[in-house]
Amino acid sequence: MLLESIAFIIATTLMYSAPLIFTALGGVVSENAGVVNIGLEGMMTLGAFVGAAVGYFANDAWIGFLAAGAAGGALAFFHALACVTFLADHIVSGIAINFIGPGLSLFLSRYFFDGATQTLSLSLDAKIPRPLNGVFEQNGFFDMVFNQYATVYLALFLVAFLWFILYRTRLGLRIRAVGEHPKAADTLGINVLRIKYLAVITSGVLAGFGGAALSVAIVSRFSSTLVSGQGFIALAAMIFGKWKPVGTLAACLLFSSAQGLTVYLGRGDLQRMLPMPSQLLATIPFLLTLAVLIGFVGKSRPPAADGIPYEKE
């Protein structure tokens, strides 16, 4: 019973966190290169739609997943164009992206799906695979914990990969240099514009993956309310995680496990022992995150040149 409860909370945590991790890592990449990206929500929404739509027509979620990354990256290109080339305010451009992403998704959805604002469902076989499906006994401890969609494992792997890139490679050093002090980086011969473009487009690709991790793994279709705010939660997780991959992972897991706990505490048998209004229960993830933020996370500092347009002299 206890073991099962723990397994359930872990399983929910992993399921819930995958889209957040992808998207928040996108934020990490972009902001480490000095470009604030509040457009994650819009990129994620477009990714969710493109992933589900392409996945549906190709009858293969992986193709949809890759297309979602491409779509997110394409949208991010415009963010880079505005912020890096035309020195626009990053917040303003990000807000525009957040209007364009969902708007474009709905428009395309209406166009390709007979006027509907949601796509049609992928069959279970066409979805992202669950590598360990059927290995363990159904709904047993190991099945609950490890029988996850491939996107979950991919997201976790990506955290390690991004950490390696950012802190153990020349490219990572350059990205961080551009985010901390673009002028110094520039005088040392780093192509600041190119690094920024690369980082912003990568962040769009990751946010697109995040959206697809929702639309073709957690569920199997896009609907207009699917993303509703998860991009912003990812953004918060990135800030909470101090703009670092591992910290961001921890923040995503914390928030997701609180969601798992909420669902767990809402169970009928527990409600009889510990009655709590469902409205109050639903605030747990947010309260917990706030409490941890105040109590345990010290001062968080963004990259020094984050959000400041860089003009070459």
Place this chain on the structure above:
Amino acid sequence: MKALRVLFALIVLLVFALSSGASQLSIAMITDVGGVNDQSFNQSAWEGLQRAEKDLGVKAAYIESRQDADYGPNLETLLDAGTDLIWGIGFKMADAVLEASTNNVDQKYAIIDFAWEKTPENLIGVVFKAEEASFLVGYIAAKMTKTGKVGFIGGMSFPVIWGFEYGFRAGVAQAGKNVEILSQYAESFTDAAKGKSIANSMYQQGADIIFHASGGVGDGLIEAAKEQGKWAIGVDRDQNYLAPDNVLTSAMKRVDNAIFNIAKELIEGKWQGGHTVSYGLAEGGVDIAPTTSKHVPAELLAEVEAVKARIIAGEVVVPFSKETFASFEVK
């Protein structure tokens, strides 16, 4: 130049003639932000209006609202176009419709999914007895469960959704078997991941059929049913197409029938404003989905029809709240 002017005058005349010449009744609806193809109540409303156009010869039209701020201007547009009856689709439009109806007392208005305590004479509110359809799916669930446990997932905890829950509970009780009901509210209408984890939790606790009244949250339920090979019960429209092998039935709201009926009343001169009509099984306002026969055996369907007839006859009064449920007796 002169020829152009004549042509222009002709076009203006033609447009005038076309717009005012028709003597048939015109009925138009304003969608909420979901748009006319939302696969939900807006679409259903438009289908009803199209049916009225075909069968009753009214002139049907719709305007889509892109955002909440569009409701007022859209109401104005239809007023200026000389529409006989203007429909607002969805409770979100309640304030705008009420304001328009008090400002233009000669114009007829109606709204889906809203009831006022005091309704102006030129306005009709239409609500649905969702509890009656929920009762029927509850009855089916209780008869079909193999584990003796069924689940209910609510969107947010407020009276409209309680109607679904207590109707469902009463239907389960009506089946006369010892069936346990797990119930949980997601406090969201959009969080599909949360819906999926609640559904997983219920399936793990042994439920094998789960009913939802939770909008987009239900996408998660249907996904969980697919993955675990269990049953889900849809809501508002026939959701079987989302998972043909796993959606057992759906508690449907027939907005189309309501729209059609009121169009008919208008044509027959029986229009009566100033009150709220509530559409239940008797009026064809709610029902179970046509695809129910795919998975539910014929004998059980016949039983359901019998129960339905008793509700329509008023022998069984379906509860819609905690209080009415407490005094509900299986008859």
